Amino acid sequence: MTVSTAIARLNAADPDFARHLDHLLSWESVSDxxxxxxxxxxxxxxxxxxxxxxxxxxxxxxxxxxxxxxxxxxxxxxxxxxxxxxxxxxxxxxxxxxxxxxxxxxxxxxxxxQYTEADGTVLGQxxxxxxxxxxxxxxxxxxxxxxxxxxxxxxxxxxxxxxxxxxxxxxxxxxxxxxxxxxxxxxxxxxxxxxxxxxxxxxxxxxxxxxxxxxxxxxxxxxxxxxxxxxxxxxxDMIAGPSEILVVCDGQTDPDWIAMDLFSQAEHDEDAQAILVSPDAEFLDRVAASIDKLLPTMERAEIIEKSVNGRGALIQVRDMQQAIEVANRIAPEHLELSVADPQAWLPQIRHAGAIFMGRHTSEALGDYCAGPNHVLPTSGTARFSSPLGVYDFQKRSSIIFCSEQGASELGHTASVLARGESLTAHARSAEYRILTQEKGN
Missing domain, CATH: 3.40.50.1980 (Nitrogenase molybdenum iron protein domain)
Known part of the structure; x- marks a missing residue:
């Protein structure tokens, strides 16, 4: 079996970088x-x-x-x-x-x-x-x-x-x-x-x-x-797309490690996406060499090859600050911060399903046994979605328990707003609870 890669190379300095990146990230469901x-x-x-x-x-x-x-x-x-x-x-x-x-x-x-207000009204969840x-x-x-x-x-x-x-x-x-x-x-x-x-x-x-x-x-x-x-x-839970990994690296991690991290998602599916972002052009070359060297040793080499060639990329950026900007633009399912001080960059990460920090934290550990959930938002939905969690299996009901005084005071506000919306029954329902002495004032 002969396998080879022709992984895309992008440079954030190119005028049409945004268009090329959008094309790379685009994915449509095959649900015809x-x-x-x-x-x-x-x-x-x-x-x-x-x-x-x-x-x-x-x-x-x-x-x-x-x-x-x-x-x-x-x-x-x-x-x-x-x-x-x-x-x-x-x-x-x-x-x-x-x-x-x-x-x-x-x-x-x-x-x-729950909490209790001064007039005895209880609110909670x-x-x-x-x-x-x-x-x-x-x-x-x-x-x-x-x-x-x-x-x-x-x-x-x-x-x-x-x-x-x-x-x-x-x-x-x-x-x-x-x-x-x-x-x-x-x-x-x-x-x-x-x-x-x-x-x-x-x-x-x-x-x-x-x-x-x-x-x-x-x-x-x-x-x-x-x-x-x-x-x-x-x-x-969600409608999941193909698996994704984005590695941000400062160029100091073993290139074989990075290549294998990219493979770890590419082997899932021919539509999976593996992207490396680095300010070090020579390091990108070394990772490309590692990809070519290691690919023939992989059990799922054909799937990895199609994934890497079809949707993978090595992206050169100006510096680490721009690397973080690109990461937020992609909003990946899995984000590896393979850098010297990941904690320093963490506050700037706004969009990612899971963040793997440091050179030793491979995404594979999260898939199996680190502890956090591996069911994560894909296809850029990390902009507004979160990993599967306990909160997905819990419902929240509002609690409102008005005291007599509280219902009376709130009744005035509700009455004004309800009549402003021409919802007379709402208004009168609230007004019934207004204390007699207050009605006369």
């Missing part, structure tokens, strides 16, 4: 009209025929010889069995990662709060976990036990009563690591269904699959399209 219609048909069938449709689609799309929905349900005992089928080393790694993820997310948990969350997990060989931990553990930390996992098992192929991760993360129920049909089942419920309040987890274009269509019926 045909995919849309197929997904809508699947959702309709699941809503109308429930379990029977799930069984039929699983037979057709996954090649599973399921006679009934019972053949697509895995009990808790099956998850516990998976723990015994993986190696001791794998189990230890899963448990250590799970513990770190749990400890980190415990700090995100929000509590209810009640924080309540969702009743039930649905977790979509890709199946077969291309499956990710780390995603099970990252999605299920925050839900459990938030206090979600029931986490329901759906995972396809193409041709009956079960991934024991995924099931073991589900056991460790506290998943309550597992259904071996996937695709748009699994999303529809979670959103609307069937005779066997319970309806959930929110669906999280990655999937293919059919899964992403289905999540778009059911949003509003249920909550969703």
């Amino acid at each position: 009209d045909a995919v849309n219609q197929r997904v809508l048909d699947i959702i309709k069938a699941v809503r109308e025929r429930g379990d029977a449709a799930l069984v039929e689609f699983t037979q057709r799309f996954d090649g599973v010889d399921a006679k009934s929905i019972d053949d697509l349900i895995l009990g808790r005992e099956r998850l516990e069995l998976a723990l015994t089928r993986i190696t001791d080393t794998q189990r230890t790694a899963l448990e250590k990662a799970a513990e770190r993820v749990r400890i980190y997310h415990e700090r995100q948990k929000q509590d209810s709060w 009640k924080v309540t976990p969702l009743d039930r969350a649905g977790l979509y997990v890709p199946g077969g060989k291309a499956s990710y036990p780390s995603s099970v931990l990252m999605n299920a553990i925050p839900a459990k930390v938030a206090g979600v009563t029931e986490v329901v996992m759906v995972v396809p098992t193409p041709r009956g192929e079960v991934n024991e690591l995924v099931l073991a991760a589900a056991c460790i993360a506290g998943v309550d129920r597992v259904f071996t269904v996937g695709g748009a049909q699994a999303v529809a089942a979670l959103a609307y419920g069937t005779e066997s699959v319970p309806q959930v309040d929110k669906i999280v987890g990655p999937g293919n274009i059919y899964v992403a399209t289905a999540k778009r269509h059911v949003f509003g019926q249920v909550g969703i």
Whole structure:
């Protein structure tokens, strides 16, 4: 197998740099009209025929010889069995990662709060976990036990009563690591269904699959399209694009390390994006040489090659200040600050899903076991979105408890504003609570 790279080289000093960067960053979903219609048909069938449709689609799309929905349900005992089928080393790694993820997310948990005003009026916020969350997990060989931990553990930390996992098992192929991760993360129920049909089942419920309040987890274009269509019926985490990494380096990190960091995202998908920004032109040359040297040694070399050649770039900037400006313009999913003093630059980072600081902090550590969540905003959405967290599985309700005096005082203000909007019932409702002596004043 012959692989070679022709990674794009950009220079921020060029007059048309902004146009070239915009072109590099552009990415469109491949969800065309045909995919849309197929997904809508699947959702309709699941809503109308429930379990029977799930069984039929699983037979057709996954090649599973399921006679009934019972053949697509895995009990808790099956998850516990998976723990015994993986190696001791794998189990230890899963448990250590799970513990770190749990400890980190415990700090995100929000509590209810109240305060009392001088007149006795109580205001506050009640924080309540969702009743039930649905977790979509890709199946077969291309499956990710780390995603099970990252999605299920925050839900459990938030206090979600029931986490329901759906995972396809193409041709009956079960991934024991995924099931073991589900056991460790506290998943309550597992259904071996996937695709748009699994999303529809979670959103609307069937005779066997319970309806959930929110669906999280990655999937293919059919899964992403289905999540778009059911949003509003249920909550969703996000519509994720291809994985991204942006490395900002001062030129002093081992170029082999940087090349491998770029590969770590490029190997995900041919549409994944790996970009290096540095003020050191000679360093960019050295990283390009490392890319060419290391690429033939990679198991997924062909995918990396297409990703790097199609959407990768080495960008030269004037100085570190401009490197940070470019980083904020890109708003990457993963940002590595591979520099001497990352803390000094951190206050200037405005847009990034996760920030990996220093030469020794590879993005891969965050994917598996550092602790923070690896479900991150992509395609520039870090400008307004955050990583998946405990807060995604909690709701906030406002609390308003007026004292007699407080209702009377607020009633005057509400009355004026309501009558200004010609909403007389609003005004009179508030005015009824105004104390008699105040009405006369």
